[in-house]
Amino acid sequence: MPLLKTIFTNKNLYLFGLLLIIVGMPVSKFLMSVGQFVLLGNWIIEGDFKRKRQIIKTSKLLWVLCSFYALHLIGLFYTSDFNYALNDLRIKLPLLWFPLLFATSKPLEKKEIDTLLNVFIASVFTASIVSMFVLLGYTKRKVSDIRDISIFNSHIRFALMIVLSICALLYNYFKTEKALHYILKAVLALWFIVFLCIMESLTGLIILVVVLYYLLIQFFRNQKKPLLKLFPFLLLSLGGFMLFYIIHAEWRKYYTVQKIDFKTAYAKKTPNGNIYENDSTKKVTENGHYLWMNNSFGEMREAWQKRSQLGFDSLDQKGNTLAFTLARYLTSKGLTKDSLAVSSLGNEEIKLVEKGVSNYLYPNTGSIRSRIHEVIWEYDSYINGVGASGHSLLMRLEFWKTGLNIIRKQPVLGVGTGDVQVAYNRQYKADNSKLTERWHLRSHNQFIAIGVAFGLIGILLFFIWLFAPLFMVKQKNPLFPLFFIIGFLSMLNEDTLETQAGVTFFGFFYCFFLLNEGIKSREPGEIKPGIE
Helix, strand or coil: CHHHHHHCCHHHHHHHHHHHHHHHHHHCHHHHHHHHHHHHHHHHHHCCHHHHHHHHHHCHHHHHHHHHHHHHHHHHHHCCCHHHHHHHHHHCCHHHHHHHHHHHCCCCCHHHHHHHHHHHHHHHHHHHHHHHHHHCCCCCCCCCCHHHHCCCCCHHHHHHHHHHHHHHHHHCHHHCCCHHHHHHHHHHHHHHHHHHHHCCCHHHHHHHHHHHHHHHHHHHCCCCCHHHHHHHHHHHHHHHHHHHHHHHHHHHHHCCCCCCCHHHHCCCECCCCCECECCCCCCCEECCEECCCCECHHHHHHHHHHHCCCCCCCECCCCCEHHHHHHHHHHHCCCCECHHHHHHCCHHHHHHHHHCCCCCCCCCCCCHHHHHHHHHHHHHHHHCCCCCCCCHHHHHHHHHHHHHHHHHHCCCCCCCCCCHHHHHHHHHHHCCCCCCHHHCCCCCCHHHHHHHHHHHHHHHHHHHHHHHHHHHCCCCCCCHHHHHHHHHHHHHHCCHHHCHHHHHHHHHHHHHHHHHHHCCCCCCCCCCCCCC
């Protein structure tokens, strides 16, 4: 019994719960949930409610941190879909629970914080290795898109965890004492960067560049030599020039279009004697070749069905019309769209088309150039009338447009906690959206998501909730600014706080970095001026 009491102390249970959450974030939603239940159970068993009640009663910081969840409770008064609302409240519980937990618990020691971060890095590394096994075909999971290799989380959420891991590895890099630690940190950081490229995560890479630049500014700002102080700005200029060069080169290459005599093109026939279908009014191109010229869909259908079990008029594995994907793939190679072209494709290329790969350049795993090319194609196709369904950039434009239209209709208080999806469905119908019903999703932008649910007042309160603690807590973990940049930038491209993984990631680390340092010198029950 004495041994059990020594092992199962409140402090050990507290650390165990944190450990489960840290490990579970990259690899297991189940472990994330179990970890929170362990923390809740330990918090209740620990008792000391008089002190906790005093902190809850007097801590202005805690009230600010809990205010965002309170906003969702207020939104129940003018909502109609309570099933959606209650599920949303359940998902966002970490935004109420983590501030309460960290504010009323004894702050962690630096060694404990470092250990938990190291375990998190190890868990992220494990998830990345599993993803590589998926990519290399060692599992039964089908990979029709490079994003499919992230099997535990959304690829964007996983990318955020990878960037945070890189920051944790590099921030105290020069304070390491052992040479082996230098090597290990450098290798892990390099692997994570390479993996982001393999996963073709533009969001993750852009956020990484921003936080690394912030780190450079912090490192060089105290240097005495003026040239060293200017180094981050010189590096930014060089990086900006290189990025501009790559994008400009891809842009020029994309818009370098083959010369074609449209008058004679209409007279051309396939090798089998059939006249090609042509539409010179549509200017969509693929690698400089017109998509809607030299098409013989009848021949393509006949030849395709001899090569594949997947129907010509069915959907590919990405959910797009297979005939359109095949036409794009053939066009990207500069081929006419007929039976001869389909027959010339290798077996691996047939499989690529079935997976939804629409350009022979795209299978180059880890090629940022091909990803930039894909983004340009999506933009060009959108302005030329091609549907947005199945294309991430185009769909986000539709999501944002639809969300802003909802906000214009109900600008003050929004539609309430539960009516977000109902409002979106109604607005898609009102806008006669070109998105197929499968893609009638929400905003994929946290600020628009808040505006839809709670209006402009809600957006204002959200900014107060997000930024006020930065000024209320003077002593923060050095990694907090880096995490804040990661979280804030992710909200521009994703509704980070609308999923279990996203809200747990942000809610946990926001409080983990903010409160453990900010209340470190406080005695139990003591409220420090300027902090709480």
